[in-house]
Amino acid sequence: MSMIFMPQDMDWVCEPCGERMESGKVELTYLGNAFHVELPVCPRCGAVYIYEELALGRIREVEQLLEDK
Amino acid sequence: MDQKELREWEARCIQEEPPACRAGCPLNVDARAFVLFMARGDLDAARAVLEKSMPLAAVTARLCEAPCEAFCVRRDLGGAIAVGGLERLCIRDTCPKGKIPRLPARPRKVAVFGSGPSGLTVAFDLARKGYPISVYHLGEKPGGWLRQLPESVLPPSALEEELQRLGALHVTFVAVPALDCVLVETHPADAVYVGQDDTISPDLAALLDSPDPETMALERPGWFTGGMEGRRFRFIDAVSHGREAAVSMDRFLQNASLTGSRVPLRCGRTDLFTQTFGVEPVHRIPPEDPSGYTREEASREAGRCLDCQCLECVKHCVYLSGHGGYPKAYARRVFNNAAIVQGMRQANTFINSCSLCGQCETLCPNDFSMADLCLDARRDMVREGRMPPSAHWFALEEMRAAKDTQSALLRHAPETDKSAALFFPGCQLAGIRPEQTLRLYDRLLESEPETGIWLDCCAAPAHWAGRQDEFKELLRAMETAWEGVGRPRVLTACSTCLKMFREHLPAFGAVSVWTLLAENGVQAASPRPPLALSDPCTARHDTQTREAVRSLLAGLGQPLADLPMSGELTECCGFGGLMDNANPALARKVAQARVAQSTADFLTYCAMCREQLARTGKAALHILDLLFPDAGHPATEAPAGISARRVNRRRLRNEVLARHGLDQAPREAWEDVRIAVSDSAAALLEERRILEDDVRQVLYLAAKGGRCLRHGTDGRRIAAAVLGEVTFWVEYRDTAEVFEILGAWSHRMRITGGRI
Numbered sequence: 001m002s003m004i005f006m007p008q009d010m011d012w013v014c015e016p017c018g019e020r021m022e023s024g025k026v027e028l029t030y031l032g033n034a035f036h037v038e039l040p041v042c043p044r045c046g047a048v049y050i051y052e053e054l055a056l057g058r059i060r061e062v063e064q065l066l067e068d069k
Numbered sequence: 070m071d072q073k074e075l076r077e078w079e080a081r082c083i084q085e086e087p088p089a090c091r092a093g094c095p096l097n098v099d100a101r102a103f104v105l106f107m108a109r110g111d112l113d114a115a116r117a118v119l120e121k122s123m124p125l126a127a128v129t130a131r132l133c134e135a136p137c138e139a140f141c142v143r144r145d146l147g148g149a150i151a152v153g154g155l156e157r158l159c160i161r162d163t164c165p166k167g168k169i170p171r172l173p174a175r176p177r178k179v180a181v182f183g184s185g186p187s188g189l190t191v192a193f194d195l196a197r198k199g200y201p202i203s204v205y206h207l208g209e210k211p212g213g214w215l216r217q218l219p220e221s222v223l224p225p226s227a228l229e230e231e232l233q234r235l236g237a238l239h240v241t242f243v244a245v246p247a248l249d250c251v252l253v254e255t256h257p258a259d260a261v262y263v264g265q266d267d268t269i270s271p272d273l274a275a276l277l278d279s280p281d282p283e284t285m286a287l288e289r290p291g292w293f294t295g296g297m298e299g300r301r302f303r304f305i306d307a308v309s310h311g312r313e314a315a316v317s318m319d320r321f322l323q324n325a326s327l328t329g330s331r332v333p334l335r336c337g338r339t340d341l342f343t344q345t346f347g348v349e350p351v352h353r354i355p356p357e358d359p360s361g362y363t364r365e366e367a368s369r370e371a372g373r374c375l376d377c378q379c380l381e382c383v384k385h386c387v388y389l390s391g392h393g394g395y396p397k398a399y400a401r402r403v404f405n406n407a408a409i410v411q412g413m414r415q416a417n418t419f420i421n422s423c424s425l426c427g428q429c430e431t432l433c434p435n436d437f438s439m440a441d442l443c444l445d446a447r448r449d450m451v452r453e454g455r456m457p458p459s460a461h462w463f464a465l466e467e468m469r470a471a472k473d474t475q476s477a478l479l480r481h482a483p484e485t486d487k488s489a490a491l492f493f494p495g496c497q498l499a500g501i502r503p504e505q506t507l508r509l510y511d512r513l514l515e516s517e518p519e520t521g522i523w524l525d526c527c528a529a530p531a532h533w534a535g536r537q538d539e540f541k542e543l544l545r546a547m548e549t550a551w552e553g554v555g556r557p558r559v560l561t562a563c564s565t566c567l568k569m570f571r572e573h574l575p576a577f578g579a580v581s582v583w584t585l586l587a588e589n590g591v592q593a594a595s596p597r598p599p600l601a602l603s604d605p606c607t608a609r610h611d612t613q614t615r616e617a618v619r620s621l622l623a624g625l626g627q628p629l630a631d632l633p634m635s636g637e638l639t640e641c642c643g644f645g646g647l648m649d650n651a652n653p654a655l656a657r658k659v660a661q662a663r664v665a666q667s668t669a670d671f672l673t674y675c676a677m678c679r680e681q682l683a684r685t686g687k688a689a690l691h692i693l694d695l696l697f698p699d700a701g702h703p704a705t706e707a708p709a710g711i712s713a714r715r716v717n718r719r720r721l722r723n724e725v726l727a728r729h730g731l732d733q734a735p736r737e738a739w740e741d742v743r744i745a746v747s748d749s750a751a752a753l754l755e756e757r758r759i760l761e762d763d764v765r766q767v768l769y770l771a772a773k774g775g776r777c778l779r780h781g782t783d784g785r786r787i788a789a790a791v792l793g794e795v796t797f798w799v800e801y802r803d804t805a806e807v808f809e810i811l812g813a814w815s816h817r818m819r820i821t822g823g824r825i
Contacts, residue, residue, distance in 0.1 A: 011781035021778070027822025031458075034821070041823060048823040049778055049787070050798065055816040063817050067457035068414045 004038040005058065007051040014042035021049055028059075031066045070445065075404045081437040082397035086341035088377040090152065093140035093337035095309035096129075098122040100137050100152050101377060107155050108371035110364065116163040119156065124193035124308065125231040128186070128215065130160035131223050134302040140337040142345060142377050148353035150374050151362075158362040165230070171238050172199040177322045179203075180256045182248045182273075183264030184211035186304055187296035189235070190311025191262045191318065196238035198319055203241045205252065206267070211242045213267040221360065249273050259291060260318045266296030266307040284327040285314035293318055309334070342434040343377040382429035382437065385634060387659045388422055388648070389429065389439065396429065396437045403446045414455065420446045421460045422655050425533060425646030426606035431637055440646070447535025459817060461534035462794065463758045464650045467711075471496035471526035472543070475734055476718035478524040479550055482514060483729050488521030488557040492582070493570075495563025496526040498676040500714030503721040505693040508700050509562060509582065516589055521554055524722055527566035532573075533647045544573055551577060560585060564607040564614065564675050565645075583674055583692070587617035591624040594698055599630035600690065601667035603682065604639040605675035618674050618692065625695055630669035642673075642681035649681070653756075660685045670704045680708040712754065712761035739769035743807045750810045759797060759813045766792055767799045768808050785811065789825040796825065 004023065012021045024041030026048050027034055040049040050059070070078070086092075090100035099118050106115035116126070123129040135153030143150055179195050181188045184206035192202045204211055212228055232242070245252060249270035253261055263269060263277060277294050280287050285295045295310025313334075317327045354370040356362040362370065382396065383389040392399070399419070406416035423443040430438035450456040470476060476496075481488045492513050494506045513520045528543035551559070551574075559577040561567045570579035602622070608614050615636055622629065634640045640663050643649055643656030664671060664687035671682050671689040682689040688704035695701070709717065723733040742765040746754065754761065771777050771788030778787040789798045796819070800812040 009780075012778045012787070013781055015777050015779050015786075016775050020781070025822065026820060028818045029821045030818040036822070039823075046823050047776065047778075048820050048825055050789070050796070050816060050820070050825075052798070052800075052812065052814045055798065055814045059816045059818050063459065064457075065413070067459060068417050069412075 005054050006038075006040060007049075007053065010040060012040065012049060014045060014047050017042050017044040017047075019044045024048075030063055031069075033066055035062070070404050070407060070449070075400060078400035078404075078437075078442060079397050081433075081435045082379075082395060082400070083340045083342060083435055084379045084395040085397055086339045086379075087335065088341055088343075089140035089142055089337060089339055090137040090150070090377075092335040092339040092341075093137040094122075095136065095305060095334055096122050096124075096312060098137075100150075101374065103159075104150055104152060104155060104371045104374040105376060107159060107367055108374060110368050112159050112163050112364070113166075115155075115159045117166055119159065120166055124190040124312065125235075127160055127165065127227045127231050128189075128223060129305075129308060130156040131227065132186075132215075132218075132304040134305050136302060136305060142343050142375055143351075143373060145350075146345065146348055146375075147350040147373065151353060151355075151370050154356060154362050155367050155371055158364070158367045161361065162364065165234070169197060169234060169238060171197055174201065174239070175199040175322070177259040178257070179260050179262070179318060179322075180205065180253075180258035181262045181264065182253055183213065183262075183267030183269060183296070184242070185213035185264045185266030185296055185307060186215065187266050187307040187311035187314070188213075188262060188264030189231075190308045191264070191293075191295075191315045192235055192240045193238070194312060194315035195318060196235060196240045200319075200322070201239055201241075203243055203258070204235075205243050205245045205248060207245065207248060209244060213264075250276055260322055261292055262311075262314055262318065263292070263294045264296045264307075264311070265294060265298070266300075266303075266310075280314075281327075283313070283331070283333065284317040285310055286317050286321070286327055291321060293321075340435075341377060342379045342381065343375060344381060345375070348375065379434070381432045381434065382439070385432060385638075385640070386429060387662045388424065388655060391655065391658070392419055396433075396439060396442070399439065400442060403442055407446065407449060417450070417457055417460070418652055420450070421457075421651035422648050423646050424606065424641035424643065424648040424659070426639075426641035427609050428606065428634075428638060428640060431609065443646070444533075444535060447533075448537055449535075451535045451537070456535065458794065460651045461530065461647050462650070463711075464530040464647045465534060465536075466793070467715075468496070468526045468528065468530040470715060471500070471524075471718055475737075476524060476722055477526075478522065478722045478725055479554060480725065480729060481521045481554065482519055485519050485521075487519060487555050489519040490517050491521045491523050491551070491554065491557040491559050493523045493525065493527070493559050493561045493563075493566055493579075495561060495566045495676070496524075496718065497680070497714070498562050499524055499721050500718045501676040501680055501709045502691060502693060502702070503717040503724070505691070505697060505700055505702075506562070506721060507724060508697045509693060512586070512696075513560065513582065516585070520560070521557060522725055523550075523559070524718070524725070525550075527561075527563070527569040529565050529569050530647060532569065533645075540573075548574055548576070562674075562676075564605040564611065565677075567611065567614065568607040581611070581614040581617060583614055583621060584617040586696070587620040587624070591621055591696065593624065593626040594695065596626045596628060597670070597690075597695075599628040599669050600672035601630045601632040601669040602635065603632060603642070603663065603671050603673045603678060604635055605673065605678050606639055606641040606645050607675070609637055609639055621692070622672075622695070627672075627695055629672075630667055632667050634666065642675070642678040644677045644681050656681070657685070664689075683708045710751070710755050711758060712751075715760055715762055739766045742766075742769050742772075744768070744801075744810050745807045746810045750812065754810075754813055757814065759815060763792055763797050764799050764810060764813055766790060767797050768801065771799075791819075791825070796820070 021040035026039045088101040103118040120126045138149040141149035179200045181204045250272040293314040296307040300306035425440040531540040559579040562582045570577045643659035649656040660681045674692040679691045690704045767790040770790040797815045802809040
């Protein structure tokens with residue numbers, strides 16, 4: 001799952017950093033499996049934004065695949 | 070589950086047993102499939118069914134005396150389906166299905182003496198297996214007595230065509246002046262068959278003693294016979310002899326046992342159960358022209374077929390019918406799921422979706438229990454560490470929350486230091502109807518002032534989830550707590566708690582509060598229009614409680630509307646067995662199917678049943694609405710929902726503590742976070758199983774850490790927090806007084822290279 005996931009609306013600012021979210025590398029893990037993806041990330045503090053569509057779509061799908069593996 | 074256990078499971082489901090007609094056919098023709106194709110007017114497909122099992126189908130279908138008809142389940146409901154007549158139309162109006170396949174040639178030779186139906190059957194069956202066959206016959210052409218039949222019964226051309234097909238299968242016909250002893254004895258074949266349904270010489274007849282009735286073998290090795298005098302049906306019994314002899318001859322030629330693993334003729338015996346209750350008689354349709362059916366008549370006659378199936382459990386269960394199979398097939402599905410080493414376990418959700426309600430076991434003529442099958446499978450999954458963590462997560466969280474210090478409580482009645490009885494309302498009643506729970510407690514105190522109260526969960530979710538170790542531990546803790554208050558008799562208002570206690574903590578001597586109230590009597594109230602009483606599935610085998618509830622309702626003067634699946638046959642609301650957790654969409658369908666069974670408003674005595682039924686939009690009452698009309702809730706009231714249930718349990722505990730003059734549990738700091746949730750946002754939280762408590766905690770933690778995402782232009786904010794196994798995200802607007810909730814979502818995947 002080495003992919004780039006960005007929401008349509010990227011106009012989000014990290015508080016209190018005051019930095020606009022940018023595409024950045026993130027590691028996600030579930031049930032012992034690690035995935036390297038690009039998600040919206042605060043360039044200062046590294047805060048990650050997992051947007052609704054991603055959580056309920058691709059992430060849920062992968063969670064279920066791993067649970068049934 | 071090992072292979073042996075799988076076989077035992079499979080053997081209990083009788084759906085794959087043959088229908089009576091097939092069991093009554095000596096050739097094992099699938100008459101049910103044949104008739105159903107005839108009903109649809111698909112004569113080619115119908116012929117293919119005949120050709121699959123019949124030798125020389127063009128002859129056999131014309132002459133078959135249809136012994137199957139004697140076993141037809143329609144027999145006493147208008148007359149057996151006229152399978153014989155349908156066969157004749159089918160064979161008359163269709164053409165053979167191409168070349169008959171033949172296995173690679175075998176070296177050992179077979180000789181058949183006599184060309185009556187039995188001899189031709191032996192030739193047909195063994196020729197297909199690759200044996201070279203010589204058929205010795207009297208007269209110019211083979212066929213024996215078949216050649217004497219009138220053309221209207223068997224046209225010579227039909228017989229000729231079948232004989233040609235035999236020729237194509239390497240069957241050689243040899244005309245001889247006599248079928249006598251010398252001919253047979255001097256023949257070099259490896260196996261011989263003498264068809265006594267043809268004219269054989271007296272010296273040969275004298276040589277043939279009675280064959281073994283199962284194998285048609287004579288004492289002399291390699292000799293077989295059939296078609297003896299005294300057959301019930303002249304034609305089809307001869308064919309049957311030929312078929313059984315052919316099976317034996319094939320085994321003999323391969324040096325195999327003639328009887329080992331041999332499937333005996335069923336003679337109509339089958340374990341298939343077919344429900345005929347409510348089936349209207351429809352009279353047999355005779356052909357207008359005595360020479361045979363027209364296609365239209367045949368279609369109507371075949372249309373009377375009951376399509377015998379068992380499916381007793383499947384017909385009544387949305388879960389079983391929705392997965393396209395029946396218990397026997399499901400047992401294999403469950404077995405295969407466990408056997409997967411690499412790849413996807415596709416039946417996990419299936420296994421976790423059963424409500425464990427036990428209706429199938431009650432309906433099944435053979436007591437097949439999908440509940441036992443699925444619960445065993447869940448236990449295996451948990452033990453082997455392959456249970457999907459999300460499958461039962463929410464229910465287990467609910468259970469643990471109902472058991473934590475914020476919600477659970479065990480106390481004697483105010484101003485007493487012992488308990489003769491202990492009221493255990495159940496976590497769902499406490500969460501759904503907290504005020505009524507207290508009213509019920511007060512009523513119990515009137516009868517027995519030394520009635521303590523125990524707010525807790527009976528641990529059913531751990532049991533249903535297959536978590537045996539956790540379940541045992543919780544039971545042990547409950548037993549210890551109960552012993553600590555002097556081992557009083559436990560009174561429950563929840564059928565699930567009652568079932569759990571009776572089965573796993575029998576020392577509790579648990580009884581239903583409804584039984585107790587019925588014993589004490591109730592005053593008549595103003596009755597409502599008849600209500601459809603839906604027994605909870607956990608009361609299926611609890612006749613005492615079911616009768617007590619009916620007695621209470623009779624005492625109240627409340628009439629009941631008819632509800633077909635009631636009492637022992639009652640249906641689950643969709644919550645049982647954690648179906649609602651593992652498969653919420655199915656749980657909705659189950660509840661929809663349940664409420665569709667009556668136009669009357671529903672009534673139940675399980676708080677969760679009321680919740681699930683009301684979720685469909687159906688008007689539904691809890692029995693407490695009738696027992697305490699002044700504290701009654703409207704039948705049309707929306708279900709409480711997951712957030713309110715959690716808060717209500719805490720509130721109830723605090724109210725009980727207040728009655729004792731004790732301080733309430735200290736509030737968590739996040740409980741004071743003020744949120745505004747619109748109806749649409751509330752529905753979204755409910756569907757996504759996100760509690761308002763979760764939302765408050767996320768917002769509290771975000772505020773405490775001073776962290777969130779702010780939209781660049783419109784003022785929306787997003788905060789996130791990891792609570793237990795799950796990461797929650799909340800989208801909101803931060804007004805001065807309150808957080809206006811716009812949405813929320815969650816995931817289980819963890820962010821390890823980054824932060825939130």
